[in-house]
Amino acid sequence: MADRLSIPKTYKLAIGGAFPRSESGRTYEVVTPKGAFLANAALASRKDARDAVVAARAAFSGWAGATAYNRGQVLYRIAEVLEGRRAQFADEIRASEGATALQAAAQVDAAIDLWVWYAGWTDKFTQVAGSGNPVAGPYFNLSVPEPTGVVAIVAPQEPKGASLLGLVATVAPALVAGNTVVVVADRAHPLSAISLAEVLATSDVPGGVVNVLTGSPAEIAPWLAAHADVNALDLSGAGALDWVDLEIAAADTLKRIVSPEPGVPSRSLQRILAFTETKTVWHTKSLL
Amino acid sequence: MTMQHTALAPAERAVRVLGGDLTERSLRLHLEGLSGVDAVGLEQRAAGLGTRSIKTSSKAWALDTIIKLTDLTTLEGADTPGKVRSLVAKGLNPDPSDPSTPRVAAVCVYGDMVPAAIDALGAAHGDPDAGLVSVAAVATAFPSGRASLPVKLADTRDAVANGADDIDMVIDRGAFLAGDYGTVFEQIVAVKEACRRDDGGFAHLKVILETGELTTYDNVRRASWLAILAGADFIKTSTGKVTPAATLPVTLLMLEVVRDWYRLTGERIGVKPAGGIRSSKDAIKYVVTVAETAGEQWLQPHLFRFGASSLLNDVLLQRQKISTGHYSGPDYVTID
Numbered sequence: 275m276a277d278r279l280s281i282p283k284t285y286k287l288a289i290g291g292a293f294p295r296s297e298s299g300r301t302y303e304v305v306t307p308k309g310a311f312l313a314n315a316a317l318a319s320r321k322d323a324r325d326a327v328v329a330a331r332a333a334f335s336g337w338a339g340a341t342a343y344n345r346g347q348v349l350y351r352i353a354e355v356l357e358g359r360r361a362q363f364a365d366e367i368r369a370s371e372g373a374t375a376l377q378a379a380a381q382v383d384a385a386i387d388l389w390v391w392y393a394g395w396t397d398k399f400t401q402v403a404g405s406g407n408p409v410a411g412p413y414f415n416l417s418v419p420e421p422t423g424v425v426a427i428v429a430p431q432e433p434k435g436a437s438l439l440g441l442v443a444t445v446a447p448a449l450v451a452g453n454t455v456v457v458v459a460d461r462a463h464p465l466s467a468i469s470l471a472e473v474l475a476t477s478d479v480p481g482g483v484v485n486v487l488t489g490s491p492a493e494i495a496p497w498l499a500a501h502a503d504v505n506a507l508d509l510s511g512a513g514a515l516d517w518v519d520l521e522i523a524a525a526d527t528l529k530r531i532v533s534p535e536p537g538v539p540s541r542s543l544q545r546i547l548a549f550t551e552t553k554t555v556w557h558t559k560s561l562l
Numbered sequence: 563m564t565m566q567h568t569a570l571a572p573a574e575r576a577v578r579v580l581g582g583d584l585t586e587r588s589l590r591l592h593l594e595g596l597s598g599v600d601a602v603g604l605e606q607r608a609a610g611l612g613t614r615s616i617k618t619s620s621k622a623w624a625l626d627t628i629i630k631l632t633d634l635t636t637l638e639g640a641d642t643p644g645k646v647r648s649l650v651a652k653g654l655n656p657d658p659s660d661p662s663t664p665r666v667a668a669v670c671v672y673g674d675m676v677p678a679a680i681d682a683l684g685a686a687h688g689d690p691d692a693g694l695v696s697v698a699a700v701a702t703a704f705p706s707g708r709a710s711l712p713v714k715l716a717d718t719r720d721a722v723a724n725g726a727d728d729i730d731m732v733i734d735r736g737a738f739l740a741g742d743y744g745t746v747f748e749q750i751v752a753v754k755e756a757c758r759r760d761d762g763g764f765a766h767l768k769v770i771l772e773t774g775e776l777t778t779y780d781n782v783r784r785a786s787w788l789a790i791l792a793g794a795d796f797i798k799t800s801t802g803k804v805t806p807a808a809t810l811p812v813t814l815l816m817l818e819v820v821r822d823w824y825r826l827t828g829e830r831i832g833v834k835p836a837g838g839i840r841s842s843k844d845a846i847k848y849v850v851t852v853a854e855t856a857g858e859q860w861l862q863p864h865l866f867r868f869g870a871s872s873l874l875n876d877v878l879l880q881r882q883k884i885s886t887g888h889y890s891g892p893d894y895v896t897i898d
Contacts, residue, residue, distance in 0.1 A: 324889050331891070502882075503891025523888075 285315040285464065287322055287488060288471030290329030291481015297321045302489070304464060307372035315464045318489035320497040323456065326485035327503055330424040330454040333482030338421045338452035342397035349393035349449060352477045353386045359473060360386075363438060366465040373435055381435060385442045391541055392446040399450060399546050412559045419550035421452035422530055423505030426498035428458050428491045429467070430511040436538045437463035441470060443538050444510050445484060447545035453506070456485045458495060460511070464488035491515060499523040506530035506549045510539050570744055571751045576791040579826070586744035593743055593787060599779035599815060608811040611854055612847040621846070622884050625877050626664050627861055628845045629656060630690070632868045633698055633834070635670040637705075637802065643678040646671055650682035652896055653695055657878045659894070660885060666874070667863040668728060670698040673721035680725050689727075690863035698728035698768070702753055705772075705801035707732035711749055718756040721765075728766040729757050732801060733785065735775045743788055750792035766864075768796035768834055773812045774804040782812055786819040796832035802869060807837025810847055817855040830860070836869025842880040845873055871898055 285304070286293045295301075300317035316322075337345070356363070360382050367378040400418055407415040425448040430440030437460050448455050459467030471486045487494060492515055499507055499520040507524045509517050513534035521531055532548050539545060570576070570584045580588050616624055634653045636645060649669055657663040667690035669679050679697045680687055688694030699721035703709035709717075718729055731753050737745040750769060757765040769789035773782050789797050797816055800807040813835040820831045833856070839845055845868060852860050860866050875895040882890035 327889070327891075497889065500888030501891070502889060502894055 282313060285313050285468045285488065287316045287318055287326075288468065288475070288484070288486040289322065289326045289482075290332070290485065291475060293468075293471070293475075294322075296489070297325065300489075304370065304462075306369060312369055313465060315468070315488045318458075318487035318494055320494065322487055322489075323494050323497050324501070326456040326487060327424055327426075327498070327501055329482035329485055330456050331503055333480055334421075334423055334452075334454045336480055337449075337454055337483045340452070342400065345450070345452060346393050346396035348478045349389060349396065349446065352473060352479065353389035353393065355473050355477045356382070356386050356389065356470075359469075363466060363469060366469060367438060367463075370463045370465050371435060371437055377435055381439050385438045388439065388442050388541060389446055392450050392546070395450050395543070395546055399543060402543065403547050403550070403552075407554070409556075412561065414557045414559060415554065416557070417552050417554040419451060419547060420553050422549050422551050423453060424456065424503060425453045425506040425508060425530075425549050426456045426458075426495075426501070426504045427508040428495050428510065428512040428515070429460055430538055431460055431491065431514060432462050433460070433511075433538045438466035438470065440511065440538045441467050443541065444508055444545075447541075448506075448508065448549050449483065450546045451550045453549045454483045454485075456487065456498065456504070458491045458498075458511075459486055459488045461488070461490060495520055496523060499529075500526065502527050504529060506532075508532040508548075509534045571748055573747070573751045573754075573791065573793050575793060575827075575829075576747070579791065589743055589747060589788075589791070590741075592791075593784045596780075596783055596787060599783055601779050604779060604815055605811045608809075608814045608851065611814070611851045612810060614847075614850050616846050616850070618884075621880075624846045624849050625842060625881050625884070627849060628842065628868060628877050629666060629874065630664045631861070631863060631866055632666040632870055632874055633668045633670040633836070634666045634874060635802070635836070635869050635871050637670070637672060637700060641672060641675055643675070646675045646678040647682040648896075650679055650695075652874070652898075654683070654686055656874060657881065657895070660881065663878070663881065665693065665695055667867055668696040668698045670700065670728075670730065670869060672704070673699040673701055673717060673724060673726065675699075676721055676724035676726045696727035697725065698730055698766075699724070699726035700730045700732075700801075701726075702731040702749075704730070704732055704770075705803040707734050707772075708736070711752060714749065715752060715756045718753050722757055722759060726765055728768055728796075729753070730768040730770055730798060732770045732772060733789065735772055738776070738781070738785060738788075743784075746785075747788060747792045750789060750794065754793040766795045767793065768798045768832070769794040770798045770801055770836075771816075772801055772804055773799050773809075774806045779811070779815055782815055783819060786816050787823075790819070790823055790831050794831065796834050796867070798834040798836055798869065800835075800837040800869075802837030805838075808835035808839055808869075810844075810851060813848060814851050814855060817852060817860075820860075821856045824856070830865055832865045832867065833860070834867040834869055839868060839870050840872050840876060842873075842877045845870075845877065 296316040298319035301314040364378040404418040409415040433440040653666040701718040702714035
């Protein structure tokens with residue numbers, strides 16, 4: 275089959291459950307570590323970011339309103355579907371990162387395990403982070419964490435041997451509580467991100483819950499940081515950007531912020547709770 | 563066919579254009595003699611007008627123009643005086659965070675809500691060309707128009723007596739589609755007469771064609787001519803209760819009729835697309851279409867209006883984006 279034509283894949287954005295090209299029509303070349311051409315990826319513009327936020331906002335009430343049990347099922351389903359497509363992800367990682375077959379397979383396995391780990395938290399983090407507060411009166415006083423809204427994420431940029439894992443380590447925790455996500459993928463290695471979006475689209479994740487932008491974080495992040503309809507900003511992968519300015523811009527609209535962190539963020543309950551708001555309610559006790 | 567020779571109520575315009583012996587037959591001959599619409603060409607032209615790139619200062623001007631041309635509308639069975647008051651408050655001061663935001667042209671309500679609207683407007687009630695806000699009322703058994711003429715006239719007189727500045731009437735689509743142009747004509751003439759105020763002036767008459775129910779562009783062109791001949795001050799696309807409501811090709815077609823009427827008689831008729839225009843981007847396409855078809859002089863409140871409710875919030879978000887430099891969100895405008 276040596277004379278068969280190659281069929282290169284068009285890597286597009288993922289916005290609102292669809293896979294559009296960039297509104298700007300721009301693309302950029304994705305290359306291997308040795309500089310060989312791999313694919314053309316969409317170079318997202320600020321208007322793509324705006325559209326992604328609109329899609330994420332529209333999806334928020336449905337995702338946040340789903341039961342914790344249901345969200346857990348959906349996140350676990352992602353792991354299931356990912357498991358069936360291990361070979362594709364491993365191939366992309368090998369080509370894009372120049373990793374060995376063994377390293378690539380290990381990374382995909384780690385990413386799948388991470389989905390499962392976070393999926394388990396959906397109906398448990400409330401018990402751990404919530405509380406029944408003692409008050410001086412015949413009332414129950416309960417504090418519960420609730421999702422904050424739309425979370426904009428700058429995924430880890432060129433984490434060593436972790437283009438898929440870095441993305442999952444930032445996106446998965448934001449989804450647990452019921453937030454919706456706009457994520458700017460690893461600029462140099464965006465293939466796993468778009469393929470992951472295809473997995474999400476076939477894993478019962480409602481359209482718009484995860485929106486993936488490929489392109490320049492330096493160009494897009496300032497618009498997301500200042501966007502009044504974004505509730506939280508995860509700058510995990512923004513270490514190389516002018517992230518202090520981004521945090522200042524985000525403070526103007528009182529966003530939750532996660533500061534840059536080198537490498538792949540480790541899994542933690544803290545990352546889930548970073549995108550929650552605590553609601554406290556009083557309720558009368560029965561006097562029977 | 564004696565019916566066809568039935569003399570119709572005299573309407574000044576129709577007599578001028580069709581001659582003194584105005585009959586159903588002469589009206590029919592005129593309407594059916596109108597050339598057919600090139601549907602493909604019309605839609606292509608409309609699509610072409612929608613591709614203009616409007617940037618920065620032009621966009622800012624267009625957004626303000628859209629607000630000034632908006633009939634802010636609430637037409638729900640659940641409307642309350644409180645809802646009308648909050649609609650008026652929004653119309654007078656669309657963006658409290660930016661006092662430079664212009665007022666809307668009018669608020670559009672059901673006839674029985676007119677007193678509540680006028681009361682809420684207070685001193686700001688008046689001619690939108692002078693920067694004030696007028697009150698439009700829908701009448702004539704809106705939105706279906708399925709009632710006898712006396713009921714429609716009573717509905718209209720009631721709204722006028724309540725102080726409505728504009729009357730948005732619906733045509734009898736059933737009669738129109740049955741080819742009974744004379745009935746439709748007579749009813750518009752009668753409603754126009756019912757728009758007479760005690761002081762001798764007239765409330766502006768907007769005639770809703772409900773283009774979504776007319777099925778063909780040829781019908782839209784005929785209905786537009788019919789309404790203008792019968793005395794309409796405005797021709798309006800839709801009630802907003804039927805899908806499709808306003809579309810760009812239909813509005814373009816109606817603007818062409820208005821332009822032709824102006825060339826024929828020197829008289830300017832207004833156009834109001836209503837329903838289904840929700841984004842600034844869409845509304846700007848309409849502004850372009852008006853300027854390119856009828857001319858820029860149509861871009862003022864007594865010649866062009868948008869019938870809309872949710873459009874205003876999107877325009878405000880775009881305005882905020884221009885003034886602050888970053889994207890705004892629905893938390894920064896009112897919930898309608």
